[in-house]
Amino acid sequence: GAVVSQHPSRVICKSGTSVKIECRSLDFQATTMFWYRQFPKQSLMLMATSNEGSKATYEQGVEKDKFLINHASLTLSTLTVTSAHPEDSSFYICSARGGGRGNTIYFGEGSWLTVV
């Protein structure tokens, strides 16, 4: 079964509003979580890496003030898209790596964000 859960799986929001996506590790403590975005028919682009209890490390070109990442506990990371615009519409996927699971990285099912 799934070991990483993402919620919501689909969300529609109005332009200018903020939306939060949650990523939970279900049966292990995720010391590191990763957030990716994926446009249709393209690959996954890493947005940021977050370690529990510390600030996320953002990839070049990713606006940290627009994509707020919080990894406050060992089982939960959140991505908040602030002041969303239609161009932020995308598929967002999280993944998690944690103690006891070696180097295996588990992926969530992804969240479709549509900004109208």
Added chain:
Amino acid sequence: SQQGEEDPQALSIQEGENATMNCSYKTSINNLQWYRQNSGRGLVHLILIRSNEREKHSGRLRVTLDTSKKSSSLLITASRAADTASYFCATDGLGAQKLVFGQGTRLTINP
């Protein structure tokens, strides 16, 4: 930034045929992994090959790794319609904890 490239970008074959996808990367790696993604869905982990391994098998999957050429291949034998998906390679570099994905190959298996 993306680590490397995959080719072909798209591949369409008949059911029962073998499908080969290639992946190239740019920097030294710890591991290389292959994932499958059905349209609009999350990723399914297929196989991991370590940098000191040259070949690995899992069911109908065969993965090779050539670190001197910084390339890997994924072979799916006796393809089935259910194998239709996008396939991505992903690498984690030395000292890095993140996975970086290739561009992916869209595989279509025609019944």
